[in-house]
Amino acid sequence: MSKRYTLLKKEGKARRGRFVTPHGTIETPVFMNVGTLAAIKGAVSSMDLKEIGCQVELSNTYHLHLRPSDEVIYKMGGLHSFMNWDKPILTDSGGFQVFSLAKMRKIKEEGVYFNSHIDGSKIFMGPEESMQIQSHLASTIAMAFDECVSNPSTREYVERSVDRTTRWLERCKIEIDRLNLLPSTINKEQMLFGINQGGVYDDIRIEHAKTITKMDLDGYAIGGLAVGESHEDMYRVIDAVVPYLPEDKPIYLMGVGTPENILEAVDRGIDFFDCVLPARNGRHGSVFTKNGKINLLNAKFQLDSKPIDEGCQCPACKSYTRAYIRHLFKAKELLALRLCVLHNLYFYNKLMADIRDALDGGYFKEFKEEKLKQWNLNA
């Protein structure tokens, strides 16, 4: 395999990199914009995504398998064609959703038996099934099928679970290599990222990181964080694990987080992020500004003629006032959701661009301290 990831610059542990994919180059650190069901919630289209600076879209294997089914998406030419997005797409493996959404799940060595959260129907998903679905979806990057244990869990449970996740990863690798060779496969260069697990037990995390690093995957994720543990635990685990992941591969911190979390994690060597937070917050009128979060439903914005965030170049801020968007929420007009989701995703994408600039310019530490101070002022 040709070298995909290039580490361009380091400042402390923070990494400025570049990741080359068949669907275009990703400048890192990057925030992936979440479109669970092949669409960003809040009536945001793939055209909008380009306008707000999205580099990578993320969709969910579990959700798309249930609806409309990966078979449909395969027949429609894969996710890129289906949702009209030609840049990189990462699909998660379904592992997290099986453990957070599905009902009546039974974990066996072969995989997980569970009931659909939509209609209760029985479904089996194991490493091979997850890879087959993701191959159908034809995403740029497939994630390994893992068990995401909730925090806290007992040491004994986590150890057994991590061992199984390792065996599942080996099966994922074999299966994706097989699928990428099939003539019927849409994306024959689909990449695989492994996922480090181990709860909040640093030593289990480190042992697991060492094990999966040997497998020479396209990238490595840290999973099972932001699932109940404290921020201190999260940062400590990242500090512990990152040194044991390969420096020449991107590192993805799954499902994290707030702008503050992202700055702290970049500072600890993370390259990829995703989180539903900005879109979810936006749908409730909670928007990010350079001076912290505000909620547009607040009565004080009724006559506020300022944009959500002064100086922001997102489609919402270039055209509309806080007063107008507040009215849209009160009037239950869907445009309210769309404008706030656009703004929040733009805020995240712009934050990442600013982080990259800071790393390029060698002033990331100062940038981080200044941002944390600004955001907390009005928090």
Added chain:
Amino acid sequence: MSKRYTLLKKEGKARRGRFVTPHGTIETPVFMNVGTLAAIKGAVSSMDLKEIGCQVELSNTYHLHLRPSDEVIYKMGGLHSFMNWDKPILTDSGGFQVFSLAKMRKIKEEGVYFNSHIDGSKIFMGPEESMQIQSHLASTIAMAFDECVSNPSTREYVERSVDRTTRWLERCKIEIDRLNLLPSTINKEQMLFGINQGGVYDDIRIEHAKTITKMDLDGYAIGGLAVGESHEDMYRVIDAVVPYLPEDKPIYLMGVGTPENILEAVDRGIDFFDCVLPARNGRHGSVFTKNGKINLLNAKFQLDSKPIDEGCQCPACKSYTRAYIRHLFKAKELLALRLCVLHNLYFYNKLMADIRDALDGGYFKEFKEEKLKQWNLNA
């Protein structure tokens, strides 16, 4: 007053015209895109409206008076500034909504006492109040405050109602003239359209048309149609009334209708249209095509890789397939609504542009017959 309306060409009774306003020129016949609460339902923004060829946006006095209040919009600089739309806006008078939405209404000579459909609070609206609210909203065109009687109503009731509507129109004219002279008024060139009423009684309609024509207003609407009567009654009334309205002013058929209705009405001399139908249909997956209406929720579109309407240049058709939009509906993704509303409004705006071209080229009759035939083929 300078001459605002120019009749450019006639084909039979069908009129190709041009209407000059302080917010830009309107090419007629025109379909106004309805944004009841200062936003088009389905997360469509004023930026989107420009992309889909909207010439005139229409908002509702009654709704905006209740939420966010005309006072708020006045303080925000008027509707144009509030919703970031610099082209013409027509506001209806609230008359229709008072009679279709409000509860416990009492009609008196001075106006109507009613309860808000939102919180039940008591409100009074008469001709002066309607004009004051519309002056606050600062729309390009204000509509007269009238009583919209439902069909059928007794001859006696309609006669009394129409007489009152005439007296209300006189009061509207006096009030808007006064308001347009106030230094605090945002749009001092706000225009007033009178509304012809009379149910399905041709003679009452004609007498009323003669009376209001004498008042030299900026335009004339035919109201009280598409409220329960048959299409035959509607077309007959239009045929009866249009000859008694001034040829040098635009004629607006309120709340109508289907693409077929529009062709028939243009053929009878109508210049302005508005209707919630395309946006409402779109939100339910019902979309217009050159071969008639289809519903994207239908299972047969599950793997359909065609756009909603082949050859259509709307933002939805340029980027997305029927299969994708169907999936969005099934997955309850709001983007589904937005794409279908954009398509349907584009379809209407494009239909009007094609009608204008046909009138310019002198082939409107053929155009009309061909369209009616095409649409009915698959209806």
